[in-house]
Amino acid sequence: MPIFEYSCRKCGHHFEKLQKGAEAGVVTCPSCGSDQVKKEISAFSSGNAAPAHSCSSGG
Ligand SMILES: [Zn+2]
Numbered sequence: 001m002p003i004f005e006y007s008c009r010k011c012g013h014h015f016e017k018l019q020k021g022a023e024a025g026v027v028t029c030p031s032c033g034s035d036q037v038k039k040e041i042s043a044f045s046s047g048n049a050a051p052a053h054s055c056s057s058g059g
Pocket of ligand 1: 008009010011012013029030031032033034
């Protein structure tokens, strides 16, 4: 399931929240309870550190 990261703009608390289907409501900070939260973009793609393209130097 998709997990969205949020960052509170009031206290700076960083938390994650699960979005269950069409449950797009107001997200509040679990720390201070403020609704001034900012959605962070989390990169799920984490894996091998392989080069995108290997170019062999040639003449
Ligand atoms: Zn907060």
